Amino acid sequence: MGGTLSYPHTDVGIPREPYQVLVLGSPSAESSEWAVSVKGLTREYTTRNFFGGVARSTWALSGVDFQVAVGELFGLIGPNGAGKTTTIKILTTLLTPTGGDATILGLDVRKDLYEIRRRIGIVFGGERGLYNRVSAVDNLRYFSDLYGVDSGVAKKRIPQLLEVVGLADRAQERVEKYSRGMKQRLHIAKALVHDPELIFLDEPTIGLDPAGARDIRNMVRELKAQGKTILLTTHYMFEAEELCQRVGVISKGKIVALDTPSDLKNMVRDISVIDLRTYGATMEYVEALRALPSVVRVVADLDSEEQSIRVQTPMGADLLPQVVAALPEGTKIIDRTIKEPTLEDAYLRLVEE
C-alpha cells in the first residue's frame, strides 16, 4: 500500500461518495466492504497462579456477532465487565481472539496488523496513554512519526488538529498541567494524527464534567460528518441515543440486542416511566414500590440528599395514587413526572434478562 491516507478507499475499490446513501445495517456490496465485521468472536482470559497453572478462566466474550457499515456511527453499550473493552482491543489488533473472526475494512485482525493499525484511530478513556512530562505538540509529533505520517503533512496537520480540539494556545505546555477534559481532547487529536478512516472510542467521556463531555460528543459528530466510521462504547444511555445510528447491547460477553435507538425503545413502548424526586426515601420505599402490582422495574439513586427514583409501569399516571400511598412516614415526594421510556429503560430490560 502507500500513497495518501485521505482517499485510501480507492486502494480497495470502494468509492467514497456513497457513504451517505448507505442503508444502515447493510453493506453496499460484498461483506468485505463492512468497516467492521465480527462473527462468533470469543475471548478467554486465564489468570495463572504462582506455579504457572491456570488459576481462573473468564470468558470475556462468548460469541459476539455484529457489523458496522462504512460511514456509520455505531455504539456498544453494556454494564461493567460486559466485554466492551475486550471487543475494542481485539478489533484494534491489541488482543488476539480466542475464537471466531473479525475483519476491519476487509482486513483480518489476526493477520493484517500493521495495515489495520495504519487505517484506524484509537481513543481510550481515562488518564493513560499520553506522555505527561512533555507538551501536547511533542506528544502529537511523536505519534505522528510512529504512524509514519509524512513530515511535511505533519507540520501542517498538528497545529490544525490542536486548533480543532481547542488546545492551540496551550500546545507548548506540559500535558501534566492539563485538566481532565483537555487531556481527553488531546487523546482525540492523537487518534487523528494519521487521518484514520475508522475510529474506535472506548468510553470517551468517562470522568468528564458535562461541558467536557459535550465537547467530545461534538467532535464525534464532526468526525461522523467527515465520513469517518466510528465505533464507540459508553455507559451513558443518552449519549448512545444522541450520537449513534445503531446500538449493540452487550451483556456477559454476548450481544443481546442490536438496533437503532428508536427501535430499541420500541421494545419498551408498552411501559411509561414515573420519575420521582424524593426526600428521605430509603430502600424500604423502593421495595414497597417494587411490590406494587404492574410495576415492571424500579431504579433508584439514594445516595444524595434528594433521591431520584424511576418506576417503569404499563399503567402510567394511573399508578400514581398507589405510589403516593406506599410512602413511608417521613418520606416526601418533591416532584414527579410521567415520561416516555428512553433507551435506558430498554437497556435495563435487556441487561437484566
Place this chain on the structure above:
Amino acid sequence: MPSMDDLTPGKRTEGYLGQRVQVLKASMFLTSRLFFADPQWVIPNIIAPFIFTLVAFELFDGQTSSGSFLLYLVLGSGLMGMWGTTIYASANSIGFDRWNGTMESTLAAPMPLSWIALGRVLFNTLQGVLTAVFILVIGIAWFRTGFTLVNPPAFFLASVSTFLSLSTFGLLMTTVLLLSRKGGFITNSMEIPVYIATGTMFPVILLPIVYLPFAFMLAPTWGIDAIRIAALPNYVGLPTTYWQDMAIMAVETLAYLALAFFLFKRVEAYAKKIGTLEEY
C-alpha cells in the same frame, strides 16, 4: 472554532527504511525530551560520576605518577559509568512506557516495537557515553595531565563501535526485562557481574577461568580491549589484536541484534495474547 474540514489530508512516508528511520528518530527525540524534562537527570549523569571519579583519584593519589595508570583509571571509571547508564537505561526504555501508561499506545503503532525500543536505547546509551566523556574530562582537568592516545583514530573507531555494541546489548536486555516479571531485580543483579566480566574494573585476564566464557560472550569485552589497545602504551590485555577484537565484537553484536529482534516479536505476540504489558 476551526472545523475538521480544514485539516490537511494525511499522507504516509514512503519506503521501508524511511519509515523505520522516522520511528527511530522520533523515539530518540521523545526520549531526550523526557530525559531533560526531569531535572533529576543531573544526579546520576553529572554529580554521581563527578564524585565517583574524584574519590577514585584521591584513593590512588600516590600512584598517579604513572601516566598510563591514570589513563587506565579514567577509562575504567568512564566505561563503568557507561555500562551503568546503559543497563539502567535499557531497563527503563520500554519499562518507562509500562508504568507511564503508554504501553498500549506504543503497542498500537503500525511499526515493530523493536524499532521504537532501539530509538530509546540509542539515546540512553549515547547519554551514557557522554557521561564517560565527562568523566574523562574531569580526570584530565583535575590532574592537568594531558595524556596522549597511542592511536587516536583507532581509539575513536573502537569507542563508537563499543557504543553501538552496548546499545544492542541494551536492546537485548530490554526484551528480557519485558518478558520477565522481575525486570528490576535482573538489572540490579546484572550490573556488578557485567562490570567485572567485561574488564571494566580490571583486566579480564585476571578473572577466574570459569567466568571467562561469560566474559567472552559479552561483545563489549572485546570493544573495551580494543579501546585500551588504541589508547594505552604497553597495554597487556587479551591475547587478541585490535582488529581481531573489533571483528569478534562485530559478530557478537550482530548476533545480539538478531536475537533482540526475534525476542521483540515474541514480546509483541505475548502482549497480544494477554492484552497488555502495562501491569502484570
